[in-house]
Amino acid sequence: MTEEIIIAGFGGQGVLSMGKILAYSGIMQDQEVSWMPSYGPEMRGGTANVTVIVSDDRISSPVLNFYDTAIILNQQSMDKFEKTVKPGGLLLFDPNGITHPPQRKDIKIFKIEAARLSAEMGNTKIFNMVVLGAYLKLKPIVKLENVIRGLKKSIPERYHKLIPMNEEALTMGMANSVEIFPA
Amino acid sequence: MTEEIIIAGFGGQGVLSMGKILAYSGIMQDQEVSWMPSYGPEMRGGTANVTVIVSDDRISSPVLNFYDTAIILNQQSMDKFEKTVKPGGLLLFDPNGITHPPQRKDIKIFKIEAARLSAEMGNTKIFNMVVLGAYLKLKPIVKLENVIRGLKKSIPERYHKLIPMNEEALTMGMANSVEIFPA
Amino acid sequence: MGELKLMKGNEAIAEAAIRAGVDAYFGYPITPQSEVIEYLMAEQPENRTGMVVLQAESELAAINMVYGAAAAGKKVFTSSSSPGISLYQEGISYIAGAELPCVIANVVRGGPGLGTIQPSQADYFQSTKGGGHGDYRLYVLAPSSVQEMADFIQLGFDIAYKYRNPVMIQSDGMIGQMMEKVELADQRPRWTDEEIKQMHDSWAAFGKGDHRERNIITSLDLDSSKQEKHNHHLQAKYRKMEENEVLFEEINCEDADYLIVAYGSSARISMKSVDLARAKGIKVGLFRPITLYPFPMKQLNAYVGKVKAILSVEMSAGQLIEDVKLAVECNIPVKHFGRYGGMIHSPEEVLTALENLIKGE
Amino acid sequence: MGELKLMKGNEAIAEAAIRAGVDAYFGYPITPQSEVIEYLMAEQPENRTGMVVLQAESELAAINMVYGAAAAGKKVFTSSSSPGISLYQEGISYIAGAELPCVIANVVRGGPGLGTIQPSQADYFQSTKGGGHGDYRLYVLAPSSVQEMADFIQLGFDIAYKYRNPVMIQSDGMIGQMMEKVELADQRPRWTDEEIKQMHDSWAAFGKGDHRERNIITSLDLDSSKQEKHNHHLQAKYRKMEENEVLFEEINCEDADYLIVAYGSSARISMKSVDLARAKGIKVGLFRPITLYPFPMKQLNAYVGKVKAILSVEMSAGQLIEDVKLAVECNIPVKHFGRYGGMIHSPEEVLTALENLIKGE
């Protein structure tokens, strides 16, 4: 199994940490992982993206042009990454702020209204966990228990009390993705 | 015609400027010349030497291991350079301070008591001109008039009044070298 | 098995330094490697092992702090990125001349000049042929994973002390910024003063005891004949490294008709290209120099008569390729492919370049 | 015919700079080239041509003063020796990246580190392959006489402005310290502000007029794809130089069975070795690269099939030899001979090395 994912959105959306939790989850079940962020001052208020690879084998290139899955959280990223999903692959997006929804027909497209859901839960900080939940429902590459273990590893001890809330967000995400059939 | 000369002695003996005057003299009669000094802080109170080449043709190496002529002005230089005179070449030395006179039999050896002579003339600064005179007597590679022209070029204008004295020293040197026949 | 963590390359190299019992880190911030000093400052290794971490006022100061601590036999590490490494050059030449052990990491970014902060491999010549003045060599390790970022610290110090020579770990923004699973070695204690005395009393300047002459750390000898002797000694050391310390990796090379030669992050990308090519039936292997100096000359030359052509892949306009050509002594055609100035080639681009090479374009 | 003088190489290059209408010299003293600034200070060129001479507080300051003046389209010259040139590396990479014309002289001394103050050619890699970070090239001229020290100033500026690229004149303590006859060019006037405006208004930063957009001097582009484009532009420039600006000299090469390849002072010494060898009946020629970069690759390659072997002679442990090998593509056996660390080989030693080469040792 090798899953190659791009996660892309605004800097403040928790893109990088979502990738990190996913990668840590892979480690928890003895998989190989890589996490390659965009970096630099252009991130200042701008876009951020991270390539995560989870695999049973040694990972070759940590940077890719094509992905099994694209998780897309703003329009700029949609413009850039819709076309990079491999045929038959998955595109998951949050429709909030998306003005041009994806059009491809050779891939599976799902939406998750994570912005709305997390706002409804009264905590926009768990936005990215909702997205992650939706993704894991569609591609259960890591077990939920390993995500929780990964979470514990990737956030400081003093925030461990927040884990139940994160778990809730994951579950919420798992329950709420909707498949889109482009017109 | 190519003449390859090493001039070696103490720093204060005017070794470098003697070489420079010789080189300038060559230029005055349209020859090619090169002047390559030893340099660096080891010269501080120590020894100095310069390789001068005067030639009708383009000069190849400005540094040499073997010379047509060695002009030697102290014992350290004698130790170092006696052996570098080409067979049939010339070794000219001032015996002042020389504890081990040259021994080679395959070269011509002359002495010039320039230290004594210049002291007698009341001007130790012209020591090197006496030596140069002696050399030019033995190897008239440059004409005296060109030496005078060379002198004018190589010393600042304000010292040109000293040229007659230098000329005298040259003449004195020309008249006073003595051939040595090693025992 | 040591501890497993998900870490950035920059963090892994910093943590590995603490665990290798390094005595001191001196550095000056620069992207894309500031995480090295930031990690160290956050970890407070002075409490863990007594390791000293100091932010210097400049790269010139940093490399000369390294010179000072290394002169005393202390294990010392520094890191920077391209423009900062250029400022290190005088110091590196001094360190090499004075034969001091130390490890220097260059997390290369795109140049020349201020360039970009994105990954690059354009400092290959500088690392391997001497960016500083004079005839000297660094032992240059090119990690291609976060694990190797960590591992090469200990390996680097082993070589540095074995040969009393500076070691360069040349990675780039990609290896420095990406996270991977890394298995961390157990903590080694720092050398005690007594141990340093026992091991390095013959040369290190930590205070002259009555039992020995004073130790002098210098690269100066105004007497050229002595300086030449010293240079002969250095060259002999480099020949020994060339004989004994070459590292490289071969992937899918046994039956290969073609080779890709690539190191570091380029090698990682090319691994994927090999997979893509093999899927298309092209028999290609990846030859990865791990030591850029000493370069695996003989090992690559062994492919003469076996492979039809070589694609030399690097994030540079063509530096590695010179060593590849020298290694195969023109007995295999070699072509360059690279993106540069901060651009990273994709596995597909490498594949295309390979296909063009095969087509003879 | 210009004025004839007996001058040191260091003095000749300084006088030539005044006569070439150079606008400014910035430098920091270091043996064996301090005569350059000393000569300039004594000559007071501000009275002769208005040329500015300033002793900087360090080499870092000097090279960045050069950067500043060159950025305004001014002709600017600097000189130093090996350790100082190492300190120039960041600045040189910036100058190359920002495409600024200037001339830099390195009067090389023995290294590594503080080394000696005696002549050496061990900075070949640094000059030709880039001692600084990133993919860039200097146009590197290697004078082998005092006359060439003088001549290469004007030539250097011609190239520097033609390509907007820094030019390095790489000599050594021997060429710098020796005196020879030199024919000096007539005084050229310095460019007026009006002339600079006419010639360099498209890029130089001397103040934005209303008629044009602001000019920006930078080597930065955070956008890697733009930075890569800029790098492509630089590489294209280097290819052009390789095509059009190669200089070399052939002495006694027509009928040669063997070649000595040597540059600068080594070439001077080797000329004598050629004479000695010819006197012994050995048919040897001297091939002298005058531009070290671009290296006369094709021109040397033309000897493939003509000569039996090449002796690569340099005052270094072996740097030039890599380019010689790359040039002849391993079709002629090449052997290295060199003294280093401040030692100069004698004509006789080169002859012996040649005889050993012929004997196949």
Next chain:
Amino acid sequence: MDIKDIVKEENLVYSKTNLMTNNVLSYCPGCGHGTAHRIIMEVIDELGLQSQTIGVAPVGCSVLAYDFMNIDMIQAAHGRAPAVATGLKRTMPDKCIFTYQGDGDLAAIGTAETIHVCNRGEDITMFFINNGIYGMTGGQMAPTTLEGMKTATSPYGRDLKKMGNPLKITELIAQLPGTYYVTRQAVHTPAAVRKTKKAVFKAFEVQKEKKGISFVEIVSNCNSGWKLPPVKANQWMVEHMFPFYPMGDIKVDGHLVNSNKAEVKS
């Protein structure tokens, strides 16, 4: 009166000077760099010096100043702007040359160039943006970082014994005979902006008269580095930076204004 009646060409009393380009500033929201840029450009505009001025900005957040200042500009290596400016001024003594440097740049890596350009008394103007941190590289400790202040490389606060003292480089260069006008200002309030603008005027006048170095320090915020929203950052600046880096002139007409102020010791 309707807004439409007010917003008319002829009623315009203030808008961004044309000497600032229309490029969107790369600075974080609320960062003082933008204001500092604008003031300098306004003064150059008002003095009619656009065609005579060359600015030098080295590495730091303001490395892209050339994208914003509508004059000929040079991007210099980290710390070396004073040397670059020297190269410019020596070859073009009648042009107006300024540097625009951060505290990491001017007071850490560039210390030697700073001290010597001031000691030579080059006729240039130096703008020194002191935000107590390395903004561009992500908020590391600068020489000017205050005692106890947390940064990416002093995560537990600056410890003077280990990390050295905050450096009052401005007071230090004011001691040198080559400096003629040295002042410390800020740009966080309208009043401060107005004062700073006057200082900038004066600085360029000193340069015109070739009296030596004119040096304007601007104490500024770094919201990202300080991890505070802009308005809070400005408050923090007033409460913590100003006591250590007091506002006002330090040297005027070649004379130290007040020996208390010129005290370098902390």
Next chain:
Amino acid sequence: MDIKDIVKEENLVYSKTNLMTNNVLSYCPGCGHGTAHRIIMEVIDELGLQSQTIGVAPVGCSVLAYDFMNIDMIQAAHGRAPAVATGLKRTMPDKCIFTYQGDGDLAAIGTAETIHVCNRGEDITMFFINNGIYGMTGGQMAPTTLEGMKTATSPYGRDLKKMGNPLKITELIAQLPGTYYVTRQAVHTPAAVRKTKKAVFKAFEVQKEKKGISFVEIVSNCNSGWKLPPVKANQWMVEHMFPFYPMGDIKVDGHLVNSNKAEVKS
């Protein structure tokens, strides 16, 4: 009484310390470097610190100090001795570390390292040999060269407008909180030598107590650079150097001794 009766082992009252080697000093006749070396070594001897001391001498005439000082020594790059010393002291906080630097080294190329080592207040001792010139490279102008003084690179005398002002780096670093003891001495007379030796003692004591930088400037001759015979050079030094670089303590126990003296301006 015959000389033979006096010259006996038991009557020996003074001879070169064993902490000076028997190598012939590479300095010009009469050069103050030799005396400065000897005093420092005498103090280290008397304090019993030979096995604890590491000296750092960068490029300059004293680059060969390691041939003469019988202690572990490090030759540093030009200007970088303070950084090298920092590397040593930080990793060996209980060892005695000193630098021995010329004025070209400490006040020109090494300015940044000098300022920052002092600002950090590293517990090291710095010896600063100020001879107003670059001795080693053949007598070029140094930052400390006096106005009008002729050197190889100021052959018509130092022109302040073009070449900058003589730099009182010692007064400058005395302003920094990291320096604890700063003094200016000389070694041209027996009295001066005795005072300097006391200063050297004090400097090493300050280091032992880890109070920060102790800094001893020694104004010295450079006969070769000044082109004067040694005794005349010393006279010239008293007449010309001392008025500009006045003798005496500048900072004691962390306090500036006298604000007049601490004035940096010329």
Next chain:
Amino acid sequence: MAKVQGAIVVDRERCKGCEVCIPACPTEVIELAKEVNGKGYHFAYMANPDACIGCANCAIVCPDGVISVYKVKKTA
């Protein structure tokens, strides 16, 4: 009596919502909008336009130089 009235125009797309202009205004004219601009910033606007006296305080402290100020004399 002639009273001064002013108005500001904020370049919404370039405003970064830093709020620095808000405390600078002597008459509490400015607030941040609920909406965001294309960059995701809540931008400044005249919440209380009548109070504006055209003093330009807001404009001169705006780091991004996105405020233009207009002023007229209004006869009371």
Next chain:
Amino acid sequence: MAKVQGAIVVDRERCKGCEVCIPACPTEVIELAKEVNGKGYHFAYMANPDACIGCANCAIVCPDGVISVYKVKKTA
């Protein structure tokens, strides 16, 4: 009365004839020799040995550290 008498020993071969010791001597003991040493320097010697009081002034200013000083109490 006990009077102090001293003597100095100059290492001739290492003396550089710089003369710095000469003005340092309170009793004008030292002069430079007419002869030169192996390095060509006129070296210092006790021209006036009886005057030496063994004060070591000469020795402590000698840059090359070539003077050793001896001292005895002489009973008058």
